[in-house]
Amino acid sequence: MSLHTLSVAELSASLGRREFSSVELTQHFLDRISSSNPALNAYITITAERALADARAADQAIAAGTAGALTGIPVAQKDIFCTDGIRTTCGSRMLDNFISPYDATVVERLAAAGTVLLGKTNMDEFAMGSSNETSWYGPVRNPWDLAKVPGGSSGGSAAVVAARLAPVATGTDTGGSIRQPAALVGISGIKPTYGRVSRYGMIAFASSLDQAGIMAPSAEDCALFLQAIAGFDPRDSTSVDRPVPRYSAELNSPIKGLRIGILKEFFERGLDGPTGVLVNAVLDQYRALGAELVEVSCPNLPLSVPTYYVVAPAECSSNLSRFDGVRFGHRCENPRDLMDLYKRSRGEGFGSEVKRRIMTGAYVLSAGYYDAYYLKAQKVRSLITADFKAAFSQVDLLIGPTSPSPAFDLGAKVDDPITMYLNDIYTIGANLAGLPAMSIPCGFDGHLPVGVQLIGPHFGESRLLSAAHAYQSVTDFHRRIPAAYV
């Protein structure tokens, strides 16, 4: 039996029947990490000792009859989540020496659920990037083709799940950072509604957009893990106090009669290649499953990328002011005075894309430009959100591509920020409006996976997951594993 090909539910059932122990399961993944991670560069930190200790505790809980649905299941955490006593780098030289003094709520909840921490995954620096090439620790490689990027910013989490170096990983999504890499490596990824999952201990990039989520082979796996991390947290002032549905129990909700909106703006430009063909085939599959597909329009949606590249840098320039070389993080050698300390610590600690975004943000927030850029972008954000609201008065879900193309070559877009930013053309809208959205694999362009995106109304995660599950019940793209990692 290949332990790494089993779903979370199968792993849990097998652990419960004592077919193997959590220690054996954990060692199996640690062995796979040892052999495959050097080429993929997907983990920044591997927490082998912690993992085996977690696994022993899980085995005791299973023996004592106190195990839950996730007890003993290994998980990889994106290195943006603070882990008590474990280095938390956020992919940056700035935090290369940072040992977090506390756990993020997501980390705390997954530990409380009995999961096993395998390690911390590589990512674009401070989650700013769409290819995982801005990491201080070097790029992650796509398990389907080592010359290609895995997408970003959650590129390490995407790669470890695709190569089955972890059954499940956490991610964060500010403009597509869960969905785009999930699409580029052929796995499922869900970005929940803004406020559904606590941001406490998740290093902030753009606070009105950031949201934590789950990356796993299937929607069924995502449902099990989302259950564990979702819910109110008083330590996050934007956490929403609403009951969490039972996602797994609602996975088999009927598709018949579900109204799915084909987002006109997503299909009318640049979708004539293989990605368009594959996404259109998904529409047919949903029709065959009994869903009703109707065209809907969000006329302001094409403005989402420029809106995002004002709002996100503005919030980033504010959030990243905390890295001052005084309380934690990188400090330059021999500062002449306090100003020199600030400037050189930040100049050395941040990479070029992060500095570019901080400066973009500082500019659009500065006196004389605030109204023209920042306030204007916030108003367009209102227009885009209103478009989505109108669309959801007609349909239950929206559908479109996740990414304009499959994985591209390492180095292909690093010198041109605008081209890189346009990777997120289909994903950013959901962040601006705070909507839940999910990418699932829907086929291959040559040897590279392609994803399709579903977007739901606020707190519509259950609908997203059940629609994705229905598709995955009649397709097997989510079970495909790159040949080198079978």
Add this chain to the structure above:
Amino acid sequence: MSLTRSQVESIAHLARLDISEAELPVYADSLSKILSFVEQLSAADTSSVEPMAHPLDGESQRLRADEVSETDRHEKYQANAPSVTDALYLVPRVIE
């Protein structure tokens, strides 16, 4: 929209970033491109639109009672600091 070298220098100063002479023209070029790209927002009619700062209006931004909720963990927190003496963060002298 094109930013001059001295504008980039002043933005870098505002953002407390040391940018080398060699990097200045590179940032001037890429920041200019980004500002030109976001320029398309000006075409949108937003005359009667309220700005949106947050995706879930009315749902959040709670206040809590002003009660002590944290214990003193300064030793653990300051273990990450580059320079600390007597529980104080040290920086270069500010007042002569």
